[in-house]
Structure formats: structure tokens, C-alpha cells
Amino acid sequence: MRVLGLLSGTSHDGIDVVVVDFAEHDGALRGTVLHEDSVPYAPDLRARLVAALPPAQTTLAEVCELDTLIGQAFADVAASAAASVGGVDAVCTHGQTVYHWVEGDHARGTLQIGQPAWIAEAVGAPVVSDVRIRDITAGGHGAPLVSFLDELLLRGRGEVAAALNLGGIANMTVVADGRVSAYDIGPANALVDAVVVDRGLNDKGYDEDAAIARAGTIDEALLADLLAEPYYALSAPKSTGKEHFHLDYVRAHVAEREISDADLVRTLTELTVRTVAQDVAAAGIRFLAVSGGGCHNPVILDGLRSALPGVDVVLADELGASVDSKEAILFALIGWCTMHGVAAIVPGGTGARAPRILGTITPGEGPLRMPEPVDAVTSLTLTTAG
Incomplete structure (x- = not known):
């Protein structure tokens, strides 16, 4: 068919x-x-x-x-x-x-x-x-549905393995000892894209090749405030979206700050790296297959590999499903x-x-x-x- x-x-x-x-x-x-x-x-x-x-x-x-x-x-x-x-x-x-x-x-x-x-x-x-x-209606979050595909692709690896998707929102499926868990981690590209569009930083609507982020530096005080977001402390399963992580969310955090466009984009990009790396490390993941638009952002991908030296970080193409x-x-x-x-839900996902x-x-x-x-x-x- x-x-x-x-x-x-x-x-x-x-x-x-x-x-x-x-x-x-x-x-x-x-x-x-x-x-x-x-x-x-x-x-x-x-x-x-x-x-x-x-x-x-x-x-x-x-x-x-x-x-x-x-x-x-x-x-x-x-x-x-x-x-x-x-x-x-x-x-x-x-x-x-x-x-x-x-x-x-x-x-x-x-x-x-x-x-x-x-x-x-x-x-x-x-x-x-x-x-x-x-x-x-069955008590789930309706997300991430990709956990059904991820479990099939990761099944039988014999190690704690995960699939990470970096779209507007980052979501991850973890497979360990035959058990599956999956949830939305937080923003991947959503906040950066919103800033790029709002401030007219390019005509792409996203930070192509991380050019803007690479021109900036991390504002550690702003990053600490962003990392204090209560959503990150919630237990899985959990889901979120642009109803929560949107342009006004960024504006509320920078309202009393002087920060350049490049530093803001760099800091928001680092937010994705830190939140994802924190959850990958906490789950004891050894193999991470990454997909989504964020794969094309070298600051994110290099940042994850640097923060997770004991993890084999690969593109999802290795599982037969292209990143895009x-x-x-x-x-x-x-x-x-x-x-x-056929039911297409993994309840643990x-x-x-x-x-x-x-x-x-x-x-x-x-x-x-x-x-x-x-x-x-x-x-x-x-x-x-x-």
C-alpha cells in the first residue's frame, strides 16, 4: 500500500x-x-x-x-x-x-x-x-506521536537509546530495557525563529547555519532565568507548544535587559542545548539519533556533542528515516x-x-x-x- x-x-x-x-x-x-x-x-x-x-x-x-x-x-x-x-x-x-x-x-x-x-x-x-x-481522549498528551515510529526504529539496540526531534519544539523518545518514555523537552527552534522574524534579522525566518548565533555570546544571567522555567521540572509525559514558548515569552524575559540581537539568539540557542543535554544525561542515554530542522544548526549539534561526550550523537538517517x-x-x-x-500509540510515549x-x-x-x-x-x- x-x-x-x-x-x-x-x-x-x-x-x-x-x-x-x-x-x-x-x-x-x-x-x-x-x-x-x-x-x-x-x-x-x-x-x-x-x-x-x-x-x-x-x-x-x-x-x-x-x-x-x-x-x-x-x-x-x-x-x-x-x-x-x-x-x-x-x-x-x-x-x-x-x-x-x-x-x-x-x-x-x-x-x-x-x-x-x-x-x-x-x-x-x-x-x-x-x-x-x-x-x-485516552488520557495521553497527543504528543509526541513520533514515539511510535521511534520505538520501532530503536527496538533491540541493547542500550539506552533515544530519538530527538528538533523542530519548533524539541521532543525525545527514550527506549530502555523495552520500556518507552517520550515527551516534549521545550523549545528547539521556536524562540529563535520568533526573534529572527520579529527583528527582521534575515529573509529566511530562521538562523541559517547558525550565522547569527555564532556572531553572539551567551548572556549567562538571561540563560539562568530562562532555565528556571517551571515546565522543565515537570515529570514526563508532558507536552508543550507555541502557546507557551512564543515571542511574548522572550519579550517578558528581556524587557529590563540591554542585549544585542546576536547575543539574544546565541542565548536562546544555548537554551536548547542545555535543556536537551540535561535530559539526555539524566536518562543515561548512550545513543541519540537526531532529526528535524535543528540538525542543520551547527551550534546546537556541536553543542550537544560537546556537552554529551559519552553519547553517540548521530543523524536519524542512520535509522533509515531522513532528518528532514x-x-x-x-x-x-x-x-x-x-x-x-492497527493502534499507533505507545502508551509510555x-x-x-x-x-x-x-x-x-x-x-x-x-x-x-x-x-x-x-x-x-x-x-x-x-x-x-x-
Whole structure:
């Protein structure tokens, strides 16, 4: 079964897409990545999205319009990707998170927009969407869902191993002695990106090649204040997002300080290094596979390797999932699982009471025909075509 996976992450800069051809035998799943790409949002659409995100106030009219416009953007990307491989059997879209509701140590709700009916109409295949909320109804955080993929890729390593994703938010899955835990660590690129955009430091919207951070120095007093954030002391499982770590959060910390743009970016970058390294060391991790946009920031990657001399820090490509497409591969996997009646939750990863089948299905053209159900996925091997 060919499944197309789509998402836009917490950096809300564009749409990642993959097509994976899955074949299953007795629970062993093999996936061949046929297509992978990342398509930026149109500048005006991204600007509208950013303007509507917390802590900004918005309207239901704007949410409705963005739901359609983002759905249409996802549909265009999906249709092009599907055509490039001669068609797909199903699609799984994460959509764009606009709010993740957490009270205390419990997730209460989550909202992803990007109307899936536009994708179903454009591609003609059934679309799995709204994949996080089922986990929340079972007592989980709805995040990090990637723990399901991570556990399959890290299974059987015989050491304490982890997968770290450095998107807008940093999340980590730890596998030790067959036990799985996963949670959101804190901001990875979210705060730096917000400052770069707000202050017009470049036209990229992020600190390309850490050029800004490398020109600055760490403000240790500011870093100490940032590290005192209560979220870091919460026990896992836990989740967070840009509802908490956003531009106004930075402004509140620098309101009474004189600090240059470069020093601020360097300090916020170091915040990611310190919070991640602290948790990796505390868990006794020996192998760390890193993915996400933060992999391309040498200050973060070099900082982690320097802070964790006893840890083998590698890129997720070594596990068969490319650093830039890993989360899109996750959603292709979730789509395959949902279509085959397989639960795609690791309870230790999200805090859910038990595994659940994720998402809702929007039919494509013609009758909705589900494949024969599969009991469980016991292993996963990923390769790339060609």
C-alpha cells in the first residue's frame, strides 16, 4: 500500500510530504520511501497563519478561512506528490497545529487545521486526519506521536537509546530495557525563529547555519532565568507548544535587559542545548539519533556533542528515516496503521492508558474499501528507492 504523509510542524514554515510504499508480512513492515519533499507556504498565507497564532487574538472567521486555505495548500502538495509516483492508496495528514490545550500536567484538547476534504478531492484517495485527539481522549498528551515510529526504529539496540526531534519544539523518545518514555523537552527552534522574524534579522525566518548565533555570546544571567522555567521540572509525559514558548515569552524575559540581537539568539540557542543535554544525561542515554530542522544548526549539534561526550550523537538517517522527512514518514505510517486497524500509540510515549487506533477517515473517490486488518506491527525497516 502506498501512503502519502503530510504535515506542517511547529515552525509553520511549510509542508513536508513523503510517499512510502509499505509491505507487511506477519507483522513485519517494510517501507520504501518513493518521494520526499518540503514545500514552503506562500508568504502571505504564512503571514496570516503567524498572525492568528497564540498569544494573538483571532476570530472564528479567520480560523475557517485558514482551515480552507491551508487545506488547499496541502491538497496541491499532495496531488503533485501522488502524481509523481503514479498515484497513492491513502493519505495521512497531520495538518497545522494552531492550539494545543494543556492544563497542569494534562492535555485537554488540540486543534489542527487544513481541511482534509480538499486533499481527498484532489488526490482521490481516502485521507486519515485529526490524529492526535484520540490519544488525548485516552488520557495521553497527543504528543509526541513520533514515539511510535521511534520505538520501532530503536527496538533491540541493547542500550539506552533515544530519538530527538528538533523542530519548533524539541521532543525525545527514550527506549530502555523495552520500556518507552517520550515527551516534549521545550523549545528547539521556536524562540529563535520568533526573534529572527520579529527583528527582521534575515529573509529566511530562521538562523541559517547558525550565522547569527555564532556572531553572539551567551548572556549567562538571561540563560539562568530562562532555565528556571517551571515546565522543565515537570515529570514526563508532558507536552508543550507555541502557546507557551512564543515571542511574548522572550519579550517578558528581556524587557529590563540591554542585549544585542546576536547575543539574544546565541542565548536562546544555548537554551536548547542545555535543556536537551540535561535530559539526555539524566536518562543515561548512550545513543541519540537526531532529526528535524535543528540538525542543520551547527551550534546546537556541536553543542550537544560537546556537552554529551559519552553519547553517540548521530543523524536519524542512520535509522533509515531522513532528518528532514522523519515526521512525514511517521504520518504515512500512522495512515497505514489506521487503514489496517492497527493502534499507533505507545502508551509510555504519550501517557495514554492504552493503545488506540488514530484519526478519522475522509473517503476519496468511489466506495471506501478498507484492507484486511492486521493485528500489530512488530518491526519496521525503512529504505529509500533508488
